[in-house]
Amino acid sequence: IKPTFAHAAPIARLPDDRAFLDDLLAGFAKPQKSLPAKYFYDAAGSDLFEAITRLPEYYPTRTELRILDDHGTEIAASLAPGAALVEFGSGSTVKVRRLLRHLPDLRAYVPVDVSESFLRSEAAALQADFPHLAIAPVAADFTRDFDLPDSLGDSPCAGFFPGSTLGNFEPAEAIRLLRQFGATLGQGATLVVGIDLVKDKAVLEAAYDDAAGITGAFNLNLLARINRELSGAFDLGSFAHRAVFNDHDSRIEMHLVSRQAQAVSVAGRTFRFADGESIHTESSYKYTIPGFRRLAAEAGWSPLQVWTDPDALFSIHALRC
Ligand code: AVJ
Numbered sequence: 001i002k003p004t005f006a007h008a009a010p011i012a013r014l015p016d017d018r019a020f021l022d023d024l025l026a027g028f029a030k031p032q033k034s035l036p037a038k039y040f041y042d043a044a045g046s047d048l049f050e051a052i053t054r055l056p057e058y059y060p061t062r063t064e065l066r067i068l069d070d071h072g073t074e075i076a077a078s079l080a081p082g083a084a085l086v087e088f089g090s091g092s093t094v095k096v097r098r099l100l101r102h103l104p105d106l107r108a109y110v111p112v113d114v115s116e117s118f119l120r121s122e123a124a125a126l127q128a129d130f131p132h133l134a135i136a137p138v139a140a141d142f143t144r145d146f147d148l149p150d151s152l153g154d155s156p157c158a159g160f161f162p163g164s165t166l167g168n169f170e171p172a173e174a175i176r177l178l179r180q181f182g183a184t185l186g187q188g189a190t191l192v193v194g195i196d197l198v199k200d201k202a203v204l205e206a207a208y209d210d211a212a213g214i215t216g217a218f219n220l221n222l223l224a225r226i227n228r229e230l231s232g233a234f235d236l237g238s239f240a241h242r243a244v245f246n247d248h249d250s251r252i253e254m255h256l257v258s259r260q261a262q263a264v265s266v267a268g269r270t271f272r273f274a275d276g277e278s279i280h281t282e283s284s285y286k287y288t289i290p291g292f293r294r295l296a297a298e299a300g301w302s303p304l305q306v307w308t309d310p311d312a313l314f315s316i317h318a319l320r321c
Contacts, residue, residue, distance in 0.1 A: 020039060020229060020230060021230055021267055023035065023036050023039070024226065024230065024266065025269075027279075028266075028271050028279075032278075032280055033271075033273075033277070033278070033279045033280065034279060034280040034281070035222060035279055035280075035281050037168050037281060037282040037283070038168075039222060039225065040218060040219075040221070040222055040281075040282070042221075042225050042229075044221050044224070044225075045218060045221045045222070045225065048214060048217055048218040048221060049218060051214050052210075052214055052215055052218060055207075055210045055212065055214060055215075056210075057206040057207050057210045057211070058207050058210065058215075059203070059207060059313050059314070060163070060164055060196050060207070060313075060314055061163070063309045063311075063313045063314040064095065064162060064163065064164075064194050064314050064316065065094070065095065065098065066309055067307050067308065067309055067314060067315075067316050068095060068098035068099065068162075068316070069098060070307075070309075071307040071316070072098050072099060072101070072102050073102050074305070074307070075099060075102075075192055075307065075316060075318065076099050076102035076103050077102075078190050078192065078304055078305060078318035079103065079158040079190050079192075080156040080158065080188070080189075080190065081105055082105055082106075082107050082155060082156070083106065083107060083155065083156045083157060083158040083189075083190075084106070084107045084108045084109075084110055084136075084148075084152045084155050084156070084157050084158070085099070085103070085106055085108070085109050085110065085157075085158050085159075085160055086110040086112060086148065086157055086158070086159050086160070086184070086185060087109070087110065087111050087112060087159075087160040087161070087162075088112055088142040088159060088160070088161045088165075088181065089112065089113060089142050089161070089163075089165055090111030090112060090113045090119070090122065090137075091113060091118070091122075091163075092122060093111070093122050093125070093126050095160075095162045095163070096109065096111075096160060096162075097126070097129070099160065099192075100126075100130055100133065104132075106133065106134075107134065107152065107155040108133075108134040108135065108136050108149075108151070108152060108155075109126070109130075109133055109134070109135050109136070110135075110136050110137070110138060110148060110149065110152070111123065111135070111137050111138070112137075112138045112140055112142050112146065113137075113139065113140075113142075114139070114140070114141050115139075116139040119137045119139055120137070123135045123137050134151075136149040136151055136152065143177060145180060145183075145184070146184070148184065156186070156188065156189065157184075157185040157186055157189045158185065158189055158190045158191070158192070159181050159184075159185050159189060159190070159191040159192065159193075160191075160192050160193075161181070161191065161192070161193045161194070162192075162193070162194040162316075163194055164194050164195055164196040164284070164314070165194075166178075166193060166195065166285075167195065167196055167251075167283075167284045167285040167286065167287075168282065168283065168284060168285075169285075170283070170285075171285065171295060174285070174295060174299075175295060175298050175299045176299075177299075178191075178295075178296060178299035178300075178301060179299040179300060182299065182300050182301065182321040185321070187321065188320070188321070189320070189321055190304065190318055190319065190320055191301060191317075191318070191319045191320075191321070192316060192317070192318050192319075193296075193316070193317050193319065194314065194315070194316050195287050195292050195314070195315045195316075195317060196284070196286050196287070196313075196314055196315075197286060197287060197288065197289070197308070197312060197313060197314060197315055198250060198286045198287065198288050198291075199286070199312075199313060201245045201247070204245045204252055204286065205243055205244065205245055205252070207252075208243035208252050208254060208284070209241065209242075209243040213241075215241065215243065215254075216240075216241030219241045219254055219256055219281055219282075220236050220239065220241060220256065222256070222281055223236055223239060223256065224236060226266055230266050230267045231266070231267055231268070232264065232265070232266040232267070233264055233265045233266070234264050234266075235262075235264075237259075238258065238259045238260055238262060239256045239257060239258055239259065239279075240256070240257045240259055241254070241255075241256065241257075242254070242255045242256075242257050242278065243255075245286075249283075249285075250285060250286050250287070250291075251283045251284060251285045251286065252282075252283070252284040252286070253280060253282070253283055254280075254281045254282040254283075254284075255278035255279060255280055255281060256278060256279045256281055257276060257277070257278045258273035258274065258275060258276065258277050258278070259275070260275050261273065261274055261275045287315075289306055289308075289315055289317075292315070292317065293317075296317070296319050300321050301319035301320065301321050302319065302320055302321075303317065303318075303319060304317075304318040304319060304320050305317070305318045306318070
């Protein structure tokens with residue numbers, strides 16, 4: 001098996017701008033206006049997210065990296081020998097590198113990401129550092145069903161889903177996604193998944209409302225993106241960033257709150273906002289270890305092992321289906 005990224009075909013999908021407008025129209029028609037969090041990540045938004053991961057208040061990224069550094073050998077040992085490792089939403093390869101160094105016999109690394117250009121450059125950089133690793137990238141939206149490369153043959157599969165990205169999905173959607181991962185990876189597969197944990201409300205809220213205002217800029221960039229891509233007329237100064245922990249649903253919610261009554265046009269339509277009315281832009285669910293295991297069990301995954309940092313801020317689970 002040799003690297004196949006040069007030949008990886010893009011998966012057909014709805015043109016992004018039409019999907020964006022459809023999602024905006026659906027979200028703005030609801031009593032609580034909302035937008036899907038996945039639209040945060042245009043080029044500017046991805047740069048802002050990178051900056052968030054370095055903020056003193058934003059503990060998840062550095063804590064997960066620490067767990068990978070402290071327990072990488074054991075985490076890698078939870079995978080079947082000679083498995084192909086599929087990363088869902090691979091983005092930058094910073095985290096998987098922590099596993100790859102403990103996996104000399106990996107059959108292949110299969111990064112899955114919507115951004116084909118990012119996939120290509122990350123695969124090339126990874127290949128330079130791991131010359132013997134077979135890399136078989138797939139350009140696909142991992143939330144939809146996709147096929148693994150034929151080159152994997154019938155080798156056992158393992159999945160990697162770090163970053164607590166699963167926390168962005170409503171529990172019912174998270175179960176559906178975990179079930180889909182099981183169907184893609186096959187019976188007996190291991191899934192290594194990063195999950196942020198419930199903790200003190202002040203710590204959670206600071207992580208999503210930092211003193212430097214980077215998370216606010218990240219949130220407001222969604223309106224800037226609407227202006228750029230959908231001929232929107234949002235005045236960014238008349239919306240405020242708000243992040244609150246919703247205890248009842250165990251999730252951080254990010255909102256953009258209208259500072260005044262106003263009408264805003266997007267793609268030729270007019271949307272009205274009352275003073276103080278918000279757009280719900282993101283939910284980031286926080287789990288307890290048993291709570292996450294219950295969710296995973298509903299999707300057909302049983303717990304193998306769990307690792308946390310000394311302060312129990314974050315968790316990495318190995319599951320078996
Ligand atoms: C990338 C979804 C894990 O929920 O913590 C960071 C995104 N939003 N700050 C998270 C995010 C605001 C992040 N995830």
